[in-house]
Amino acid sequence: MAIYTAKAIAEGGRDGHVKTEDGKIDVNLVTPGTGSDEGTNPEQLFAAGYSACYDGALNLVAKNQKKDIDSTVTGEVNLNKDETDNGFKLSVVLNVEITGVSQEEAEELTAAAHQVCPYSKATRGNIEVTINTEAK
Structure with missing residues (x-):
């Protein structure tokens, strides 16, 4: 059973528009590498979502x-x-910087977060995910 559902509507593919049902995201899309800076692209949106979700999982594990x-x-x-x-x-590629623990502890935390993060679960076995961990 879903505890939350996000709904987004896309029109026009990579050179179109995407918005969420509540209007919090409402952006033009452009194909990467076209030189246009008039919008974002699905890869940027995915990077934002994955990094935020993973950081949440990391902090929960910690x-x-x-x-x-x-x-x-x-x-x-x-x-x-x-x-x-x-x-x-x-x-x-997830580049993770952590303060407050040793390098070994940071690597243990990032490995544990990768097991519980919903994005990590969704991509596991489907795409290559590399996690670079640095304790500061």
Whole structure:
């Protein structure tokens, strides 16, 4: 049973428009690499969502382990050529900076967060996800 449902409406594909039902997101879309800065693209939206969700999971894991941390997650979503079908595929890099713990503890926290983050669960086995962890 869903505890929350987000609804977005897209028209015009990569050179169109997307908005959420509540109007909080209402942006033009542009194809990456076209040189246009008149909008965003699905990869940027996915990077924003994944990095925010992952950071939330990381802080939940840290709280449950009684660790006081500050963290920043920079998500990179890559649009790659897919040689298997001459189409495209995605890959993700999450660059995680954590203060308040050692490097070893930071790596343990990021591994645990990757197991509970809903975006990580959704992408597991489907796309390549790399997590780079740095304790500050």
